[in-house]
Structures are given as structure tokens and as C-alpha cells.
Amino acid sequence: MEEKRTYPQGIKWTRQRKxxxxxxxxASEPLSAVQIYNHIEKxxxxxxxxxxxxxxxxxxxxxxxxxxxxxxxxxxxCVYELKRNSHTHYAVCLSCxxxxxxxxxxxxxxxxxxxxxxxxQAGGFTVTGHKLELxxxxxTCNFHKA
Amino acid sequence: MEEKRTYPQGIKWTRQRKxxxxxxxxASEPLSAVQIYNHIEKxxxxxxxxxxxxxxxxxxxxxxxxxxxxxxxxxxxCVYELKRNSHTHYAVCLSCxxxxxxxxxxxxxxxxxxxxxxxxQAGGFTVTGHKLELxxxxxTCNFHKA
DNA sequence: ATCAGTGCAAACGATTTGCACCTCG
DNA sequence: CGAGGTGCAAATCGTTTGCACTGAT
Numbered sequence: 001m002e003e004k005r006t007y008p009q010g011i012k013w014t015r016q017r018k019x020x021x022x023x024x025x026x027a028s029e030p031l032s033a034v035q036i037y038n039h040i041e042k043x044x045x046x047x048x049x050x051x052x053x054x055x056x057x058x059x060x061x062x063x064x065x066x067x068x069x070x071x072x073x074x075x076x077x078c079v080y081e082l083k084r085n086s087h088t089h090y091a092v093c094l095s096c097x098x099x100x101x102x103x104x105x106x107x108x109x110x111x112x113x114x115x116x117x118x119x120x121q122a123g124g125f126t127v128t129g130h131k132l133e134l135x136x137x138x139x140t141c142n143f144h145k146a
Numbered sequence: 147m148e149e150k151r152t153y154p155q156g157i158k159w160t161r162q163r164k165x166x167x168x169x170x171x172x173a174s175e176p177l178s179a180v181q182i183y184n185h186i187e188k189x190x191x192x193x194x195x196x197x198x199x200x201x202x203x204x205x206x207x208x209x210x211x212x213x214x215x216x217x218x219x220x221x222x223x224c225v226y227e228l229k230r231n232s233h234t235h236y237a238v239c240l241s242c243x244x245x246x247x248x249x250x251x252x253x254x255x256x257x258x259x260x261x262x263x264x265x266x267q268a269g270g271f272t273v274t275g276h277k278l279e280l281x282x283x284x285x286t287c288n289f290h291k292a
Numbered sequence: 293a294t295c296a297g298t299g300c301a302a303a304c305g306a307t308t309t310g311c312a313c314c315t316c317g
Numbered sequence: 318c319g320a321g322g323t324g325c326a327a328a329t330c331g332t333t334t335g336c337a338c339t340g341a342t
Contacts, residue, residue, distance in 0.1 A: 012341055014297065033332080050299045055332060057297090071217040073277060074208075076224055076307080077331060091266050091273065094211075100271065102262040106253075116248040116280070120237050124285025125246065127237065131219060132278045134262070139270025158316055160322065179307080196324045201307060203322090222332080223306060298339070308329070315322075 008066060016049065020057045029088070029101075030070055030079035033058060072099070073133045083129070091134040095141035106132070154212060162195065166203045167228075175234070175247075176216055176225035179204060211274075218245065219279045229275070237280040241287035252278070 007013050023039045033054045058080050061067040067080050073092045090099040153159050169185045179200045204226050207213040213226050219238045236245040
């Protein structure tokens with residue numbers, strides 16, 4: 001619990017920033033600002049937190065290129081995710097919004113560069129990542145529709 | 147201009163619903179509720195429109211499975227798109243949010259079912275579509291960073 | 293010490309909802 | 318005619334901002 005941690009360099013590491021970073025690092029999926037906020041509140045560490053601080057920190061992290069801001073398909077609020085070496089894609093039910101994680105990323109199977117990526121790079125665009133979601137209807141919702 | 151149109155069946159087709167449908171059909175990319183609203187206001191057809199009506203109509207269309215609700219990567223508001231046979235993917239600049247349309251969809255090149263899709267179908271999930279975005283930095287923003 | 297980072301509360305923009313009226317089928 | 322759709326205004330929700338204070342370097 002008292003383990004010394006090393007945080008990315010280049011910015012001031014306040015208690016709040018550390019907490020947000022820790023939550024993101026231990027998360028298994030993208031989290032919203034409010035989820036992060038609640039997560040931190042549960043461990044009533046010390047002092048108060050403002051939700052606005054969370055937003056500001058997330059913005060900073062994003063500018064630093066440490067995290068990615070996304071949204072769930074069909075949902076409106078934003079979720080944030082640490083940029084990691086590996087990532088997960090999901091299938092999203094358009095009816096109940098349930099998310100089913102996929103086991104691997106189709107792009108890992110594409111050994112040749114895709115046409116698109118080649119083209120983009122020629123145009124000076126640097127691709128740093130991608131986002132993929134399948135959508136449809138889960139077994140439960142399929143059942144209720146029938 | 148006075149061409150008789152056929153609209154999807156199953157719901158009441160009011161003037162407002164027709165207008166929203168027409169805008170979506172003539173759109174070349176997903177539109178937000180406000181964009182649709184403005185689009186309609188330009189052609190001051192008849193009577194007033196309420197933005198809330200647009201939202202309600204879009205919700206109805208989505209429930210009917212006629213449209214898909216999405217968001218642009220790194221943006222927060224929602225955009226809506228008619229479900230069509232063909233679709234476009236984009237590369238999004240994380241810095242300036244510029245969107246570059248890609249010429250074709252990588253999934254069209256995958257002749258074999260992906261592992262994921264097989265698995266999902268076995269689990270009773272019906273895949274009706276997908277959403278893919280590449281992200282990174284466009285030539286202009288790359289330049290400014292260097 | 294200094295300036296970036298933070299808490300608080302108020303502001304904001306996008307989306308939703310309650311209610312009385314209107315219109316499609 | 319009647320159920321469902323709509324306009325309007327007020328409410329809600331996620332996110333942002335101004336300002337005075339605090340804390341990391």
C-alpha cells in the first residue's frame with residue numbers, strides 16, 4: 001500500500017492527479033469523469049475533491065497524450081482510458097447498451113498495411129490508434145423483440 | 147420538388163418526421179440534432195419547429211432501427227445517421243478534430259468471418275453494423291508540434 | 293516565493309420532460 | 318374521433334469557467 005510509484009514526467013504531480021492516474025491504471029475499461037470521482041470518494045483519502053478538478057486533470061492528461069477520450073456508442077457522456085499497449089473492443093447492444101468485450105482486435109490480424117493507412121500517411125497524417133465497435137442486439141433483446 | 151415519396155412504414159408520418167427523414171437521407175455524413183434543426187429552418191416550410199421535437203423524432207427513428215446514434219471521437223454531442231447499405235469511416239485528428247474520410251472499409255476486405263463475430267453469433271448476439279475510427283494527428287497539427 | 297493547480301459555485305450547452313393543443317390515420 | 322405527435326418552457330445532466338486560495342517545485 002505504501003509502495004513508491006513512478007509517475008510519467010513533465011507535469012506537476014499533485015495528490016489529485018496521482019489519484020486519477022491510479023484509478024485509470026487499475027481500471028479494466030474506460031471510465032467517465034463521474035465514475036472516477038466516485039471511485040476516489042470511496043477511499044476518503046484526505047481533503048475534498050471537486051468534480052471540476054477531475055475534468056481539468058483529464059483534459060491535461062489528454063493534452064499530454066497519456067489518455068484517450070471516447071464515448072460509448074449510443075451514449076452521450078465521455079469516458080477516458082489510459083493509453084496502453086493492448087486494448088479491447090466491444091460489441092454494444094443497441095437496445096440495452098450492454099457491452100460485450102471482444103477477445104482480440106481484428107487489426108492485429110492484418111499483416112499488410114491497409115489501403116487507408118498508407119494513404120493517410122502519404123497525406124502527412126500520423127495514425128496513433130483506432131476505435132472499433134460492433135453493434136447489434138444481444139441475445140436477451142433479440143428474444144424480447146421476437 | 148413535388149415528387150411523391152415513400153417513407154418506411156410502421157409509424158405515423160407527420161410533416162416533421164418527413165422533414166427530418168429527408169434531411170438525414172440527403173446528408174453525406176452524420177448530423178447532430180441541432181444541425182438537422184437548422185437545416186430545416188432554412189427551408190421555412192410551414193409552421194414552427196421545436197428542437198425537442200427533433201430529439202423525439204430521432205429517438206423514435208432509432209427505436210425503429212432506422213438510424214444510428216453516434217458521436218465523433220473526442221467530441222461530446224451526438225450525431226445521427228440513416229442506416230444505409232454503404233458507410234464511411236474517418237480518421238480524426240486528436241488535436242484539431244478535423245475528419246478525413248477513408249475511401250473504403252477494411253471489413254469489406256475480410257472475406258472470412260472474424261473470430262469475434264463468430265463467437266458473438268454463437269452467443270446469440272446479432273451484429274448489425276460497426277463503427278471504426280482511426281485517430282492520430284493531421285499534417286497541420288504534426289507540423290505545429292514539431 | 294511563484295505560478296500552476298484546486299475547491300466552490302455559478303454558467304453553459306446539449307438533451308429531456310410536463311402539459312395543453314393539434315393532427316394523422 | 319382518439320391515440321399519438323408536437324410546441325413551448327422549464328428541468329436535468331454532463332461539462333466548463335471565474336475567482337480566490339493552496340501547494341508543488
